Amino acid sequence: MHRSLLSGFLLSATLLAPMPAPAQxxxxxxxxxxxxxxxxxxxxxxxxxxxxxxxxxxLKVAPADFHRFSSFLKSDEELLRTIEHGVVYSPMHSWRGQLTDGEMQDVVAYIRLLSQQGR
Ligand code: HEC
Known part of the structure; x- marks a missing residue:
């Protein structure tokens, strides 16, 4: 079931955007x-x-809404970089050291899935 959701996403991502190099x-x-x-x-x-x-x-800075087009347009690599290094002067701190590479990659995939879902 997860797999079909995911392949639906991969398909639409391929159609809508030039596919960035997969993060994993x-x-x-x-x-x-x-x-x-x-x-x-x-x-x-x-x-x-x-x-x-x-x-x-x-929070002083509002957390990213992953449904916004600005997040959608970012590649997995870009999102991964933000998670790994954090954002300067923002409550979004770096997760390097707290999460493994695999966990960060999996959480990007989960964010992508969330961003496909309506309210
Ligand atoms: C303390 C609150 C907080 C927590 C906890 C937090 N974030 Fe964030 N996150 C933010 C804020 C605030 C921003 C917006 C940063 C900015 O634009 O300055 C952000 C931005 C992001 C972005 C960038 C989105 C984009 O469009 O560029 C990603 C990806 C992200 N967060 C993922 C995560 C993940 C994954 C976790 C958990 C491992 C997490 N965040 C935990 C507050 C948080």
């Missing part, structure tokens, strides 16, 4: 991506990735 050998582990997301990211980015997590209101 697919398929990523969406289940692991989800548990990483729920543990570390949900508080700010929200259950559905709309940037409306319980901590969002108290």
């Amino acid at each position: 050998d697919y398929p990523p582990d969406i289940t692991r991506g989800k548990s990483v997301y729920e543990r570390h990211c949900l508080a700010c980015h929200g259950m559905g990735g709309w940037g409306d997590g319980p901590n969002a209101a108290s």
Whole structure:
């Protein structure tokens, strides 16, 4: 079931955008991506990735809404770089050292999946 959702996404991504070099050998582990997301990211980015997590209101910089076109247009590599290194002067800190490479790649795949889903 996950696999068909994912291949649907890969297909639409291929049609809509020039495919960037894949960040890893697919398929990523969406289940692991989800548990990483729920543990570390949900508080700010929200259950559905709309940037409306319980901590969002108290932040100076609003968490990214992964449904926005600006996030959608970024390659997996770009998102991965943000997760790995964080954003300067932003509550989005670097996750290098706290998450493994594989966990970061899986969480990108999960974010991609969330961004495909409506409310
Ligand atoms: C403390 C709140 C907070 C937590 C926790 C957090 N983020 Fe963020 N995140 C942000 C904020 C704020 C931004 C917007 C950064 C900016 O534009 O300055 C952001 C931006 C991002 C972006 C960039 C999106 C884009 O379009 O460029 C990605 C990807 C991202 N976060 C992924 C994650 C992942 C994955 C996790 C969990 C491992 C996570 N974030 C945890 C606050 C958070």
